[in-house]
Amino acid sequence: MRRTVNRIAHEIVERERDLSSLAIVGIRARGDALAKRLRDAIRANEGVEVPLGALDITLYRDDLTRVGYAPIVRETAIDFTVDDRVVVLVDDVLFTGRTVRAAMDALVDYGRPRAIRLAVLVDRGHRELPIRADFVGKNVPTSLGVDVRVRLVESDGRDEVEVVEMARV
Amino acid sequence: MKVTWSRRHVLETDDWSREEIEHVLDTADGMLEVLSRPIRRAPPLRGRTVILFFAEASTRTRVSFELAAKALSADVVNITATGSSVEKGESLLDTARTLEALGGDVLVIRHGSSGAPYFVAQRVGAAVINAGDGAHAHPTQGLVDAYTLRAKLGDLAGKRIVVVGDVLHSRVARSDINALVPLGARVTLSGPPTLLPAAWRCGDLPSGVACEPDVDRALDGADGVIALRLQRERQEAGLLPSIREYARTWGLTEPRVATMRPGAPVMHPGPMNEGVEIDAAVAHGARSLIEEQVTNGVAVRMALLYLLIAGGEPPATPPLTGVV
Numbered sequence: 106m107r108r109t110v111n112r113i114a115h116e117i118v119e120r121e122r123d124l125s126s127l128a129i130v131g132i133r134a135r136g137d138a139l140a141k142r143l144r145d146a147i148r149a150n151e152g153v154e155v156p157l158g159a160l161d162i163t164l165y166r167d168d169l170t171r172v173g174y175a176p177i178v179r180e181t182a183i184d185f186t187v188d189d190r191v192v193v194l195v196d197d198v199l200f201t202g203r204t205v206r207a208a209m210d211a212l213v214d215y216g217r218p219r220a221i222r223l224a225v226l227v228d229r230g231h232r233e234l235p236i237r238a239d240f241v242g243k244n245v246p247t248s249l250g251v252d253v254r255v256r257l258v259e260s261d262g263r264d265e266v267e268v269v270e271m272a273r274v
Numbered sequence: 275m276k277v278t279w280s281r282r283h284v285l286e287t288d289d290w291s292r293e294e295i296e297h298v299l300d301t302a303d304g305m306l307e308v309l310s311r312p313i314r315r316a317p318p319l320r321g322r323t324v325i326l327f328f329a330e331a332s333t334r335t336r337v338s339f340e341l342a343a344k345a346l347s348a349d350v351v352n353i354t355a356t357g358s359s360v361e362k363g364e365s366l367l368d369t370a371r372t373l374e375a376l377g378g379d380v381l382v383i384r385h386g387s388s389g390a391p392y393f394v395a396q397r398v399g400a401a402v403i404n405a406g407d408g409a410h411a412h413p414t415q416g417l418v419d420a421y422t423l424r425a426k427l428g429d430l431a432g433k434r435i436v437v438v439g440d441v442l443h444s445r446v447a448r449s450d451i452n453a454l455v456p457l458g459a460r461v462t463l464s465g466p467p468t469l470l471p472a473a474w475r476c477g478d479l480p481s482g483v484a485c486e487p488d489v490d491r492a493l494d495g496a497d498g499v500i501a502l503r504l505q506r507e508r509q510e511a512g513l514l515p516s517i518r519e520y521a522r523t524w525g526l527t528e529p530r531v532a533t534m535r536p537g538a539p540v541m542h543p544g545p546m547n548e549g550v551e552i553d554a555a556v557a558h559g560a561r562s563l564i565e566e567q568v569t570n571g572v573a574v575r576m577a578l579l580y581l582l583i584a585g586g587e588p589p590a591t592p593p594l595t596g597v598v
Binding site: 161163164165166181182210211214215216 | 277304307308311312313315317318346579
């Protein structure tokens with residue numbers, strides 16, 4: 106995982122030559138830890154400090170009334186202006202694309218970024234919206250009956266990606 | 275982490291658990307962040323209607339609810355007793371049923387009669403929020419005060435908060451007790467003995483609550499104080515010798531609040547009678563959190579609206595059958 110994050114960091118730098126207008130924003134809960142790792146990798150490789158933010162998308166979900174329960178609303182922490190920046194959104198798993206849709210909605214409430222890019226650790230397919238990732242750690246073809254779980258040292262004590270099969274309900 | 279939220283109404287927090295109160299306050303943290311953005315609006319209640327039915331005068335509570343609902347993108351309808359069919363003699367229940375039939379998802383009710391929101395909640399399908407019923411309860415203000423104190427003091431366990439003034443007529447005092455005591459705070463009531471409920475004055479107090487009519491002794495070493503409005507409209511019955519005597523004996527003055535712990539905050543639910551229950555120098559001084567109360571009020575009410583409409587049981591996670 107360390108190598109993968111480092112490679113994504115290099116890809117971001119390669120593509121976005123102008124690091125001064127770059128910002129990295131993680132989607133809570135796992136994306137913000139990954140975003141921090143990307144920021145650290147860019148600092149180690151390039152010696153540039155890229156602003157880091159965290160986004161909570163609970164209030165932007167399109168399934169609030171369908172899932173029938175209220176997920177905990179956590180704070181969004183973006184203490185820089187996103188206007189005219191290239192913002193790289195970071196999440197652990199890209200699946201239906203609905204989380205990313207919500208994150209983009211949330212982000213534009215903070216201003217008008219010059220561009221929004223998407224970096225994910227795992228792309229498992231099955232998109233329901235016309236969304237694709239710009240930077241992918243690993244493509245993992247999956248069936249709909251499985252769940253992809255990313256664990257990180259910061260939140261779970263160890264780094265691993267696990268594909269688990271769910272019982273049919 | 276998922277927290278189960280099963281409340282359908284917010285009538286009073288007297289039967290709420292510590293976890294439920296903390297869940298509201300934690301949710302309000304996220305809402306306060308929404309209010310600090312360049313665009314102070316998020317979409318979760320889009321297409322929902324919040325009806326504010328205020329049968330009693332109010333500025334800050336009504337505006338606070340309206341801003342809270344709008345910040346979550348709900349539609350808001352305002353109704354007051356004057357100018358509505360209440361003047362033609364429509365009953366409270368008929369009014370409530372009409373408002374529900376018109377598409378209200380949440381009814382926010384303020385009423386001069388204690389228990390009115392309970393009466394409505396039992397008979398309509400919409401969620402009901404009590405925005406103050408008679409001298410009974412004002413649960414959203416209690417939660418706002420708990421939120422404001424927690425933001426200032428951190429964990430409230432063991433903290434001693436003084437509530438001073440007209441406790442007898444105050445729905446805020448009761449709701450403050452019901453929101454603060456479950457969080458571990460101790461509440462000391464102070465004020466003229468004639469304005470303390472008789473049972474409480476005689477020592478039959480709820481747990482976590484103490485009574486100390488001498489305000490100087492009550493404030494000594496306290497962690498915070500909430501001044502209540504002296505409800506002048508109810509002072510005809512000879513409960514007080516005079517407003518001046520009240521101000522001299524129980525008003526919050528600089529020397530008095532200085533006997534609390536260093537930095538201990540001063541709060542007031544508003545509207546204030548400056549120079550009566552609180553001096554202007556205290557109300558606008560360094561310890562005052564009165565403006566924070568107003569700002570936090572919007573965030574806490576956003577949290578309640580959000581939880582009532584979007585709340586429910588967390589979905590069951592399907593059991594796992596093995597690692598692929």
